[in-house]
Amino acid sequence: PRQGTAGRAQSIAPPGVRHIIAVASGKGGVGKSTTAANLAMALVARGKRVGVFDADIYGPSMPRMFGLAGQRPMVADDRILPLDGPGLKVMSIGFMMNEEDPVVWRGPMVMGALEQMLRDVEWGELDVMVVDMPPGTGDTQLTMSQRVPLAGAVIVSTPQDIALLDARKGLNMFRRVDVPVFGIVENMSYYVCPNCGHREEVFAHGGAEAAASEMGCPFLGAIPLDIAIRRNADEGTPIVAAEPDSAHAQAYLAIADAVL
Ligand code: ADP
Numbered sequence: 001p002r003q004g005t006a007g008r009a010q011s012i013a014p015p016g017v018r019h020i021i022a023v024a025s026g027k028g029g030v031g032k033s034t035t036a037a038n039l040a041m042a043l044v045a046r047g048k049r050v051g052v053f054d055a056d057i058y059g060p061s062m063p064r065m066f067g068l069a070g071q072r073p074m075v076a077d078d079r080i081l082p083l084d085g086p087g088l089k090v091m092s093i094g095f096m097m098n099e100e101d102p103v104v105w106r107g108p109m110v111m112g113a114l115e116q117m118l119r120d121v122e123w124g125e126l127d128v129m130v131v132d133m134p135p136g137t138g139d140t141q142l143t144m145s146q147r148v149p150l151a152g153a154v155i156v157s158t159p160q161d162i163a164l165l166d167a168r169k170g171l172n173m174f175r176r177v178d179v180p181v182f183g184i185v186e187n188m189s190y191y192v193c194p195n196c197g198h199r200e201e202v203f204a205h206g207g208a209e210a211a212a213s214e215m216g217c218p219f220l221g222a223i224p225l226d227i228a229i230r231r232n233a234d235e236g237t238p239i240v241a242a243e244p245d246s247a248h249a250q251a252y253l254a255i256a257d258a259v260l
Contacts, residue, residue, distance in 0.1 A: 026166025
């Protein structure tokens with residue numbers, strides 16, 4: 001794995017892929033992968049040919065999100081074939097290792113693995129590739145944003161101030177490398193009690209919308225903290241596919257419409 005040390009590094013663009021959209025977050029655990037999986041399914045629902053590229057090397061979750069955990073990709077003529085998820089193609093480092101094994105690689109090896117997955121995977125013709133980025137704003141994220149021709153990025157944040165501070169860093173990172181930011185999604189925005197309907201602003205809802213307007217970028221919507229979102233993700237069918245008529249699915253479809 002080599003990296004350009006100065007100036008503009010050579011871009012790695014899988015041929016046949018029209019738009020590459022990054023889903024990013026300033027820190028882990030905010031629901032970036034859940035959002036990426038549901039955004040991808042929403043794009044499928046809009047009739048797009050979609051691929052999901054799991055670039056979260058240290059915590060790949062796309063195999064589980066799409067019910068593909070434990071599967072291995074096939075190789076044909078030195079090309080790696082992505083796996084078939086529900087209406088879309090999926091590639092993840094998680095397909096090459098056991099789920100319990102930690103990835104104990106340094107940055108350059110991570111970049112090498114990402115580059116190989118972009119180059120050697122036979123994605124075919126895709127309208128959109130959704131990239132689940134690693135959390136944070138480190139070396140890997142920066143290199144990915146510089147070398148992959150991204151159409152734009154969606155930033156996922158929880159409402160807490162601290163998470164937002166991280167989200168701001170994420171947004172600034174994309175701006176610095178001239179990647180358009182489609183907007184911010186506020187995840188785990190509020191909670192509606194299924195028994196009494198009371199709405200609780202668990203993490204002080206609304207922070208992301210305020211930060212978005214302050215930073216001059218669109219607000220793409222608020223997704224509540226809801227057990228159905230977690231359950232469907234854990235069971236391998238993102239809620240957009242499992243409950244397409246739900247309000248949650250509509251919220252993800254609105255995000256898809258904003259990035260198309
Ligand atoms: P990240 O990719 O940012 O690390 P994940 O998407 O893996 O985060 O989400 C972390 C955990 O939170 C997962 O168990 C996921 O199912 C759950 N989760 C994410 N978003 C929601 C939500 N809106 N409601 C309920 N659970 C959620």
